[in-house]
Amino acid sequence: MLATLVIGLREGLEAALIVGIIAAFLRRNGRSLVPMWLGVGAAVMLSLIIGVTLSLIEVALPQAAQEGLETIIGAVAVVFVTLMIVWMNTHARGMRAELESEAQHALGRGGATALAVMAFLAVLKEGFETSVFLLATFSAAQSAGLAALGAVVGIALAALLGWGIFAGGVRIDLGRFFRLTSVFLVLVAAGLVVTCLRTAHEAGWLNAGQQRTIDLSAIVQPGSIQAALLTGVLGIPADPRLIEVVAWVAYLVPALCYLFWPRRARPSAAGAQRLRWVLATGCLVLAAALALTAWLIPSPQVSSLTLVDQASQAPAGSVVIAGSGAARSAAFTYASGATADLPLDASTAASDTHLGVTTQHWQQTATTSPDGAPSTITLDALITLAGGRVPVGISAVQNPGPFTAQWNRTEVDEVWLTGAGLLDASAHSTLTVTLTGGGLQNARTVSVTDTAAIDAVTAPDAQSVASAAATAVEQGEGERVLWGAEVPGALVIAAAVLVISALRHRARAPRGSHPAPSSPPPEPPTPAISIAAADHGRTS
Incomplete structure (x- = not known):
């Protein structure tokens, strides 16, 4: 409530001052105030329509889209409040004189209608900024009802103060007023920056920089005064993340x-020039340091995995990434001493999601004839190899054997690779025998028990390490992009802005001029403003 009250008071008073100054100018020049009030009323209505429309659009969107819209509205609100603070800090002292000068020109160009348009545009600007800023604050507030009440009270107070200033009964030191409210608005805007980053993460736009920094849950307890101040007013969450703190x-x-x-x-003019160059250099140095730190820190890599027998969990061998480039391969070594080599050619890789991680998947099938396998086999030996049962498709009466046997061992090797190297691997083999003769009319292929069978999978502990490394690398890519590209890019842009500003000020400075060695004397305090005094020709 406090945040929206100050926003309503601050923005409303700015609009009231503008309207009051224009009204005083019109009255002093004997013009009607009706066109101005029509422009003010139209601007207020349009501002309300904008706010309600944005709110209805947000409610109608899906959850993720709502978070995205809140992010955009919050970012626009931060820009608005920052520009407002900068403008008011620069122009508050001469705001009445500037407005009266603009009003004089408008009156000369188009009479009261031009001043009505001027009032309309001025109030519309303040109203639009207020709508966006309040909507962003409502999204971050703990109670939308209290936030709305605060906005109404703030705007009502602004209207009363504006009327009091216009009537001549209220005098306000605008410089001090805007300075104090600017401090509060800066704190609120900083909280909105945090809220924008939080909603951007919830919308799926920002997944890096989410490391927890500090736990404020003991302080920010729901319903407490601290929670209302820190979370409701200043937008500080109970679990601020790294990117939010930065x-x-x-x-x-x-x-x-x-x-x-x-x-x-x-600083003097020359000192300000030097300061711009120093700040630009600092931004570039910091950008380079962040980029180097982000991209030069090595990522965890898994180049080998331990294999175990799937049934007994006994050691079954290992798989190692061998070679590099086009000659890279996955070398399987089994406990029996047998080996297999799976080429890791990029052109044969298939994209796959395995164990919750995006991977490249290779699979190789190889068929060989086992050494020493008999060329003939009896029915009893076949039943023994088939697990004590007569194989399907063979009759002990009609197919008494012996059979001519052709043996084939089929081995399937698979590996899954991520940016962290190996994630998972497996190797499985089956032994089949193709039978002819022995009473068979057609050839029959039967799967039989293989004493040298391979049924190897990645050991659970090795798979856990590989999965953790793959997840770390996958998350680390986002962190590298954020801290190694996006943040340094923003710093480079800031440095470029400072350099351009320095060059522009240098070009404007007259040649051969020398800056004054001492700083300018302090400006006198801002006088209190009373608009009604302008009607009588005196300066407040």
């Missing part, structure tokens, strides 16, 4: 420095 500090510290840096300590 963004909060990155917004709050420069904004507060901008508001409270002593005027006497502000």
